[in-house]
Amino acid sequence: MGADLLEYAVDAAVGMVILSVVLGFIRLAKGPSLPDRVVALDMMTVAIVGFCGLAAIRYQDIAFLDVGLVLALVGFLATVALARFAERRVARRDAAEEEEE
Amino acid sequence: MIDLIAAALVFLGGIFALVARLGILRLPDVLLRMRSSTKVGTLRCGLIIAGVAVHFGDGAVVLRGIAIIVFLLLTAPIAGHMIGRAALRTGVKLWSPDEDVAASGEKAGSGRVEAGENP
Numbered sequence: 001m002g003a004d005l006l007e008y009a010v011d012a013a014v015g016m017v018i019l020s021v022v023l024g025f026i027r028l029a030k031g032p033s034l035p036d037r038v039v040a041l042d043m044m045t046v047a048i049v050g051f052c053g054l055a056a057i058r059y060q061d062i063a064f065l066d067v068g069l070v071l072a073l074v075g076f077l078a079t080v081a082l083a084r085f086a087e088r089r090v091a092r093r094d095a096a097e098e099e100e101e
Numbered sequence: 102m103i104d105l106i107a108a109a110l111v112f113l114g115g116i117f118a119l120v121a122r123l124g125i126l127r128l129p130d131v132l133l134r135m136r137s138s139t140k141v142g143t144l145r146c147g148l149i150i151a152g153v154a155v156h157f158g159d160g161a162v163v164l165r166g167i168a169i170i171v172f173l174l175l176t177a178p179i180a181g182h183m184i185g186r187a188a189l190r191t192g193v194k195l196w197s198p199d200e201d202v203a204a205s206g207e208k209a210g211s212g213r214v215e216a217g218e219n220p
Contacts, residue, residue, distance in 0.1 A: 006156065009108035013115030013149065020122035027125050027134075035131045035188035039138050042180055043125055046142040047118060049169065050149040054111065057156055065153065065165040072169060076176040083183035090191045 010057050017051050034089075038082045045075030103155060110152030117145030130196035131188040139181040143173050 024047065027040040052068030055061075124137025147170045154166035 003104050006104040006108040006111070009112040009115075013111045013118070016115035017118045020118040023122040023126050033131065033188070033191070033193045035184050035191065035193055036134065038184050038187075039131060039135050040125060042184070043121065043138040043142055046138075046146050046173070046177075047122075049173070050114060050118060050146045053146075053149040053153045053169075056153050056162075057107070057111065062157065062159070062162050062165070065150075065162065065169070068150070069165060069169050069172070072172050072176070076172075076180055079180040080183055083180070083187040086187040087190050 006057070010054055014051070014054050014058070017047055017054065021047050021051075034086045035083075038079060038086065041082070042075065042079045045071060045078070049075070103158065107152045107156035110148050110155060114145045114147075114149035114152060117141055117148060121145060131193050132185055132195065135181050135185055135188075139177045143177045146170075146173055 021044055024040050024044045028037055028044075031037040031040060049068045049072050052064045052071065056064035056068075121137055121141035124141060125134050128134045128137060150166045150169050154163045157163075
């Protein structure tokens, strides 16, 4: 009975995580500014790490956990790189405007 | 019993996934959205990974689970801080409650004007 319950719970959680990724895509498309989009991307990476955990239970394969670990690492690097990019873009634009003046 | 605990953890993780995404979608401003994404995101991922560790109950899996959770706890605040700083420095418009009230008042006022203009 417990095993059945776990299966239902995993299926429900997979559905909810997929729904949350889809809603995240809406924010990614709508997001008025670049930081909004970076936040949405960051959130989706964390959601997919959770999805890897769910897949590990669903298919009884612990290799998915390694995927999740690496994805968390890469996602963090991507977020930091995009945040630095957003910051520098504005700094560079300001510098260019000052030169013109 | 172990399956029951794992099922509860995984299901809670799923519910928090929805909560985090609703926060991302509905909150009015980058910093508020970031709060929901970093805090709730870490919590739900931690819950799901804890469920996996309880389900397998194996040394290698528990070690990997702890590694993922510690890594998320370390990196989520740093990433959030960097995005927040970038948002502040790029001059993203921030939300304030007064503005919201004023905007809704304007909407109601303009609605009345339009109704008056078009009898």
